[in-house]
Amino acid sequence: MQISIPPGEFAGYIFDLDGTLVDSMPVHYLAWDAAMRRHGLNEPLDEDYFYELGGVHSRRVAELFGKRYGLTLDPDKVTDLKESLYLELMTNLRVIEPVAEIARRAAGTKPMAIATGGTPEVAFPSLQAAGLRELFPIVITPLDVAPGRGKPAPDMFLLAAKRMGIAPGKCLVFEDAEPGIQGAMAAGMHYVRVPSRVVSSGTRQAI
DSSP: OOOOOOSSOOSEEEEOOBTTTBOOHHHHHHHHHHHHHHTTOOSOOOHHHHHHTTTSOHHHHHHHHHHHHTOOOOHHHHHHHHHHHHHHHGGGOOBOHHHHHHHHHHTTTSOEEEEOSSOHHHHHHHHHHTTOGGGOSEEEOGGGSOTTOSTTSSHHHHHHHHHHTOOGGGEEEEESSHHHHHHHHHTTOEEEEOOOEEEETTEEEEO
16 A cells, blocks of 8 residues: 655644554454344344444444344444454554554654544554554544534544644545545545555455
């Protein structure tokens, strides 16, 4: 994977976490699949649909899964179970090195922040396991904005820019999923699309 920074002067960088800095989406999928099966799902969780929801707040993901499969479930209970399962599987995390290296090079030279759809209980352990926690003093999660204003709304990105002290138009966002890219655009920010999945021999794989 090659990541190219677009031309222009950017004063601050904002990174998504899952699928952008860490190759955690396959782990999240396994955790969601197991959690949904324990709450009545009797078929494999649709992996393509799961990836379409990248960056969406976990509780909302649970609601959308329930609606898709016609299940009556408690989104909070499903989310809590999913996150506990994810933490058990977190040893399988890999760093997406081309993106992480950009962050390492930029550390100390310009403000940086994380804007993730994950909860703090998942985001901070993921950053720690990836060895990237010290690079990001600013971590924005859906709990930092009004309910329902996570990605694809621009609120998380605008809050990250505010805490960095950078005008939104001077921020560059690194994102792998459409909801996050929509949020970055709505915030008036430039973005880099990180290809988190490739097709190889007919099988989708995480990079």
